[in-house]
Amino acid sequence: MNTDWDDAYDNSGHIEGAAEYPPKWAGLAQTFRDDLTLDGRAELDLAYGDEAREKLDIFLPQGAATGLAVFAHGGFWKAFDKSTWSHLATGAVSRGWAVCLPSYTLAPDARISHITRQFARAVEFAARRIDGPIRLAGHSAGGHLVSRMVCTDSPLQASPSRRIDHVLSISGVHDLRPLLRTTMNETLQLDEAEATSESAALCRPVDPCSVTCWVGAEERPAFVAQNDLLAHAWEELGARTKSVHAPAKHHFNVIEDLCDPDSELTRDFIG
Numbered sequence: 001m002n003t004d005w006d007d008a009y010d011n012s013g014h015i016e017g018a019a020e021y022p023p024k025w026a027g028l029a030q031t032f033r034d035d036l037t038l039d040g041r042a043e044l045d046l047a048y049g050d051e052a053r054e055k056l057d058i059f060l061p062q063g064a065a066t067g068l069a070v071f072a073h074g075g076f077w078k079a080f081d082k083s084t085w086s087h088l089a090t091g092a093v094s095r096g097w098a099v100c101l102p103s104y105t106l107a108p109d110a111r112i113s114h115i116t117r118q119f120a121r122a123v124e125f126a127a128r129r130i131d132g133p134i135r136l137a138g139h140s141a142g143g144h145l146v147s148r149m150v151c152t153d154s155p156l157q158a159s160p161s162r163r164i165d166h167v168l169s170i171s172g173v174h175d176l177r178p179l180l181r182t183t184m185n186e187t188l189q190l191d192e193a194e195a196t197s198e199s200a201a202l203c204r205p206v207d208p209c210s211v212t213c214w215v216g217a218e219e220r221p222a223f224v225a226q227n228d229l230l231a232h233a234w235e236e237l238g239a240r241t242k243s244v245h246a247p248a249k250h251h252f253n254v255i256e257d258l259c260d261p262d263s264e265l266t267r268d269f270i271g
Contacts, residue, residue, distance in 0.1 A: 005181040008222040009076075011251040021252045022084065028259075029086035033057070036093075048102065048125035049118065056102035056122050057082055058129065059089045065098035067132030068163075069270050070123055071258075074140025074171070077115055078107040078187050088258040091266035097135070100126040107188045112144075112176070112198050119145045120155040127160035134163040137269045139255050143172020147200035147230060150209050166210045168269045171223050171251055174201040174230040178222070201226075201233045209239040212268050216249030223251060244268075 012018040036042040041060040048054050069092040073085045081103040089099035102122035104115045127134060138146035147169050149156050176195040179185055196202055205211070211234060215227035224245065231243035246254055246265075257263035 005178055006183055008220060009179070009182060009184070011220060014220060015250050015252050018252065025084050025087070029084055032087040032090060033083070036060075041093075046125070048122045051105055051118070053081065053103045053105045054118060054121070055082070056100055056126065057086065058126060059086070059093050059099045061093050061096045061098060063096070065130055065132060066096040066270075067098070067134060068100060068126055068130040069097040069135045069137065070100045070102070070126060070146075072119055072136070072138030072142030072145040073101070074138070074142045075106075076184055076188070077112050077141045078184070088255060090259040091261040091263060092258070092270045094261035095266065095270055097270050098130045100130075111189060111194065113194055116145060116148050116198060117155045120149060120157075123149065124157055124160050127163065132163075133165045134160060135166050135168070135270050136164060137168040137170065137258070138172065139170045140251070141173060143169035144174060144176070144198075144200060147172055147174060147211065148198065148203075150206050150211065151200055151203035152206055153197075153203060154206070161206065166212070166269075166271075168212045168214060169227075169230065170214045170265075171216065171219060171254055172200075172213065172226060172230065173223075174226050175199045201230045204237055205234045205239040207238060209234065211239055212242045212244060214244045214246060214254070214265065214268070216251060216254035217245040217247050218250045219254070220251070
């Protein structure tokens with residue numbers, strides 16, 4: 001079978017009005033940041049490291065936080081930053097959680113293994129500021145990053161690792177080896193060794209481990225397959241997993257329910 005791997009992972013080319021989504025996200029995110037800044041509940045551009053993009057935002061609930069929820073953004077490790085996604089904290093903040101959104105260095109300025117270590121440092125930084133249980137969620141490339149935090153070879157320190165009680169990977173990429181055959185790899189610069197070691201589906205999950213693999217039912221077949229791969233592989237290794245195919249959702253609107261505190265997606269994220 002000859003597979004066009006560029007087309008297999010091309011979301012924009014298969015979503016009507018795809019170009020309208022990034023400016024919409026940026027506008028919603030800016031409004032959310034402005035509102036919480038006025039309310040004194042936004043801590044913006046906190047440095048969790050020395051690199052230029054090692055910054056994160058924390059949004060606080062009314063009153064004491066139940067715990068820490070961290071969201072990792074997508075963009076194939078080569079696009080976007082934290083400021084495009086602030087509004088996705090709405091649901092969790094409304095339900096009493098502090099929400100952290102980190103940026104990280106983008107490819108080609110960083111390899112994916114370096115980005116994984118950066119995200120771990122961001123979680124560690126936020127965990128020192130916010131007590132309680134930790135929940136992780138990520139979209140697309142972010143789904144990869146949050147899944148890597150609960151692998152046995154995760155770079156995450158033991159103290160915050162023990163506090164993670166659930167991971168939500170939304171449209172995550174869990175086997176990176178197919179990306180070796182895409183033109184985007186000219187930017188990602190993956191080789192066989194890194195694609196293998198950074199594939200959560202090829203790693204062993206920590207014990208205990210609770211993971212939901214969530215994907216839009218209308219996404220590209222490659223993303224549906226990636227979603228189910230992690231759920232099935234880790235279930236066989238003893239993790240508590242669940243695979244959800246969200247009806248009428250594609251790669252760009254599958255995350256929107258994080259803005260709704262009563263949505264099934266938000267409830268899975270923070271309970």
